[in-house]
Amino acid sequence: MAQIRPFCAVRPDSVLASRIAALPYDVYDRSQALAEVTREPLSFLHIDRPETWFDNSVDMYAPQVYEKAGQALKEWISDGYFIRDSRPCYYIYEQVMDGRAQTGIVACASVNDYVNNVIKKHENTREAKEQDRIRHISACQAQTGPIFLAYRHDPSINEIMAKAMAKSPVYDFITPDNVSQRVWIIDDAGDIQNISQAFANIPDIYIADGHHRAASAVKVSLMRRKAMGLLPDQCCGDESDYFLSVLFPDDQLKIMAYNRVVKDLNGLEADEFLRRVEQKFSILSLPGRPTGDFPETKGTFGMYLDEKWHLLSPKFEISGDNAVDGLDVSVLQDSLLGPVLGIHDPRLDERIDFIGGIHGLEGLEAYCRQKKWAVAFAMYPTSIEELFDVADQHLLMPPKSTWFEPKLRSGLFIHEI
Structure with a gap:
């Protein structure tokens, strides 16, 4: 059973959310990322792709590049671009693209569930791509890009989400690629407990997209455990035991070719x-x-x-x-x-x-x-059912088998570790 829990998000000031929210770091090459931060200086790509602070003579994987990411994130928080929620919450994240909505729960998933395959994978990861995000997470002491998780839909979770969405969202804007982005906060203690219990009754969670981000967050946690003299399955007892995720019900997801x-x-x-x-x-x-x-x-x-x-x-x-x-x-x-x-x-x-x-x-x-x-x-297109079947059989898909749209925005939720 999955251990899904609320967290105290660091998130943008509502006035700046539309400017900060950015597509995932890995959909851009270096020149495209630079063009985007030139267009919008508050784009979260400045944090997720910190080489954009430097000219092309600086290796994008140089130590000072990662240090700049951590420094810039601290400065943006200090300058009031972001706020830090004072108590653990769940968040609802809705995206609407071409008239189709996908609505998920923003939460933290368990590193141990990943290691023990309660959270199931369908794709191999590459060491070089992992090392990039490991260094980024370590420099920022935070997970900045959510992992896209999927689960078989559950009516009780839908009911709680519908109740929260009857209120006004904290963010409501449309991105330049014409995708609507709305966010609500679930801070009611009873609703939080019910969501946690509902996920505890769901036997399997699946990584839909973000295998490298997930693997990197897990490895940072395992490295911290090792440094503390703990066994790999012994928790540190801090936020590094969990990784930032958005969990979507399967009946709302569309995989493109x-x-x-x-x-x-x-x-x-x-x-x-x-x-x-x-x-x-x-x-x-x-x-x-x-x-x-x-x-x-x-x-x-x-x-x-x-x-x-x-x-x-x-x-x-x-x-x-x-x-x-x-x-x-x-x-x-x-x-x-x-x-x-x-x-x-x-x-x-x-x-x-x-x-x-x-x-x-x-x-x-x-x-x-x-x-x-x-x-x-x-x-x-590969179907979500095919993805689940492959993961349930502990197999791996060929590379580049699934393309999810819309892409989750980075910068709307940060999980400090």
């Missing part, structure tokens, strides 16, 4: 490539760019080649011994990307790139056109 682009045809001419593909897939050539959702059904794939769109349908039965084998991303990898295009390890191969479904088919076309890459594949 994570599409693929490949640089070349592995030495094949286009005609030969199509003949190789046709050994396993039926190919339907389309008169132009498809409209609406494409592909429309699970187990089919869009392919953009020589400025033309095609629909691929497998000639074989899709089956497997586990939840991973039946994923569309696995089918494409095992039946086409690997054997035909020679992409055997998509995590490391520089001939493949991944484009979030938010960019649409036109984004794939633009990528191929601008970079002169050979072929793109439009995927049918």
